[in-house]
Amino acid sequence: MMLKNNKLRSVCLASLLALGIQQGAQAQISDNVVKIGVLTDMSGPYSDFSGKGSVTATQMAISDFEKKYHPKFKIEMISADHQDKADITSDKARQWFDREHVDMITDLVSSTAGLSAMKVAKEKNKIVIITGAGSSKITNAGCNDVTVLYVYDTYATGQGTAKAVVKQGGKTWFFLTADYVFGHSLETDATKAIKLAGGQVLGSVSHPFPSRDLSSYLLKAQASGAQVIGLANAGDDTINSIKQAAEFGVTPKQHLAALLIFISDVHSVGLKQTQGMYLTTGFYWDRTPETRAFSKRYFNVMQKMPSMNQAGVYSAVMHYLEAVQATGSDDTKTVMTEMKKTPINDFYAHNGHIREDGRMVYDMYLAQVKKPSESKYPWDYYQILATIPAEEAFQPLSESTCPLVKK
């Protein structure tokens, strides 16, 4: 009797389990629609390297996916401007998750926007793939299990550039640092890397953010006699630093290394003043036949070449949709597990995979801006000097302060 009872119990349990598994295996896509939200900066300081271009890239990814897989589910996309404001971002994210039944939000350009959206996503248990923002906080103290940081972070661009430049012979450094958290963290990360690589930091000067006139700081950098001037700032400040460095004859005697710069910035300043500058990027349109193929299609729509963010959005959306296709589910945990399990190798990322802290690691590239005379055709801007292997490009997990990382 006892035995029978036990057996009965196990049969019950087994059937229950089977039921559970079956339910999990059934195409669990709510309403049979996968909805992707592109929350981006349409007009602000970051719109040039994300914005409408990111929307275009997402549309391209969706239509390519549909052509390739003929999925049984429908894919929809909505987009909005987060204006780089935390409250608008979290407002929109909440509304999208609650009412529009959005399954995944991507882009999110400023770190304010990224950090606030990932908090909402955690609360609502939905996925966020950040391709725009690059604060290291996202995968450190602020990390969570529903967020992927796909394209770059200040650690990778700052530290990557610094290490690589020292290797190229730029041993002595002077920093021009934007006087707020972002600038200082860029400087700290880069300084660490320089010292490790055997370089030397001669000094640094903090400038207010934003600064129109950086010439007096540049004169200090000039007086320091450093071989390399590290620009630990972003956007307009970087652009102004570059222009004024050329004006005061700081360059080309001393080299500039921008710790964070996008191809759209180089495009707007022009090669004359940016030539010789080192930078780290995850993507350059003219690197391989595959990147060229994608970029030319993109160019036909946008009349601009894609930045690493815009190309990254395409890759991220594709990776997400493929995970949905493979699991037949849009359940957050199922899809996240699949995305983290599957390596990423496409035109954008090589040797890519998503770590437990949410960081997508892949090969980055050290580039130098060409001289105007070397530029043969429009947008022929970078010379790729070296590949920074995935393991070296990003902050090692052992240094991460993310609680999800098991140590």
Add this chain to the structure above:
Amino acid sequence: MRIAIYLILLIIGAVLPHFVYPVLLMKILCFAIFACAFNLLLGFSGLLSFGHAAFFGGAAYVSGYLIKNLELPTEVAIIGGVLSAALMGWLVGILAIRRQGIYFAMVTLALAQMVYFICLEAPITGGEDGMQGIPRGSFLGLSLKDDLTLYYVIFTGFILAFLIIYRTIHSPFGQVLKAIRENESRAISLGYDVPKYKLLAFVISAAFAGFAGILKMLVFNFATLTDVHWHMSGDVVLMTIFGGIGTILGPVVGSSIIITLEDQLTDSAGDMVTVIMGVIFVVCVLIFRKGIVGESVALYQRMLGRKNLPQVK
């Protein structure tokens, strides 16, 4: 009549979160408090401050710091934040009231910009990222985690702030302020210590602006640079003018409409939002100076006046 309007509004406010998205409503309420505080200054004392974002955002940062870094209870943080806003108001006030009119506006703007730079560069504020992940905690034993609970707490806070501001306006103190607004030299010759009155009005206004900022921080769990940026100071001016300067309900109406509009526009107009706000600003200033409430009251009085002519003022 007036009581009937207020009762209806009260009922609407109590029921609305069951139909409309509560977070949006809370945002509206916070800005309504902000605009009411601002209106106390502009509408009833005639002082145009272009730096109220400093108190709004500054207090949010202070409260956020008290909750997040010092782990103080929410009640204490709210009080601390309001006091800090009052203190900032006092500091800015003693400088700004030395000048009048346009100078007053420029001085407040410049001093607020200084607060902005401090919030940007100080190590504890998180710079561009802002102060993120500030927990809501609980209020008088009530957990604020749920949006609806928080809504009713904020709604109560709004009613409280509204009543206090209303009382202030109708008190003898408020009457003196109005006298100063109408004719400053006459108020001086009547023996009123005008600077003292102006300063007190400024401090009260700053304190309530801070209160509004703290509530907004609790709703969204963060304080960011947007809250201290001069655009925010401009927004509150717009809300007040749009609703009706110097009317009791104007700021509430103005903030409701502007915030709802902004919310709707982010989807459809995208990057043209600033332009649309600018156009509203210009139109208000040119042909709509009394604002929605002001114009409605004027219309109502005209209709009333036509019916029984002798009562025309």
Add this chain to the structure above:
Amino acid sequence: MIEIFGVPLMALYSQLMLGLVNGSFYALLSLGLAVIFGMLNIINFAHGALYMMGAFCAWMLLSLFNVGYFGALIIAPIILGLIGILIERFLLKWLYQVDHLYGLLLTFGLALIFEGYFRSKFGVSGETYDVPDLLDGPVNLGFMVIPKYRLWVIFLSLVVCLLTWFVIEKTRLGSYLRAATENPKLTQAFGINVPLMVMLTYGFGVALAGLAGVMAAPIYQVSPLMGSHLIIIVFAVVVIGGMGSIMGAIVSGLGLGIVEGLTKVFYPPLSSTVVFIIMALVLIVRPAGLFGREK
């Protein structure tokens, strides 16, 4: 090497020169504000946006019509002046009878419109404008190497400022202006067309902003937000100088540029706020401003 507080004297001179360059822009802009304020009694909040439009105007002249820097130096201020006249005729005119604060609010709204429009049209990182060939390259002054163009900026703004001062304070036209400022009704009674003078004054003030914009274009990135960064500092400069005199606006503009430059040498973290701190001090000691008259 001679040092002051650990800063080499040479470096100090260089920073002084750079401060003077920034001061030139402050002076031009606060001069424009002062001229407008003197006549219309309003503070032109759109001044920063119009300065930005001046820079964009130069950029468009070059890229669309192939008009170079020196052409733009003449044409852009004229275009901006015309825009100013339109603003005065169609918008500001309606506000002369109400509180002057409405003028401030109206121009604030205009600033939002202009900035928002250029932002959505051109994006935020903006456009590049090259230094004209004639002024390209550095000059060695002995104590520092300075780009020729920066010297030109100091020179040109001094000339324009002094010329403006001369016209307003020393000529017949200027005396009409001052009369119209003091007592518009009486001046009108003497047969001087005051509304016309108001219109032209506003146009001239805006043209000065446009000129500053053209001069800034080769130094700073031509971007939609270049004006709003600057305008609040200029407001503080105006409060410090007081609106009493044209000379006051010029001197305080240049002076604060230098003070800011020195702060960058001795204590950079303060350089973004030093102007505001000075403003606070001036308000305590001399509420009417350094050159202002108590009304």
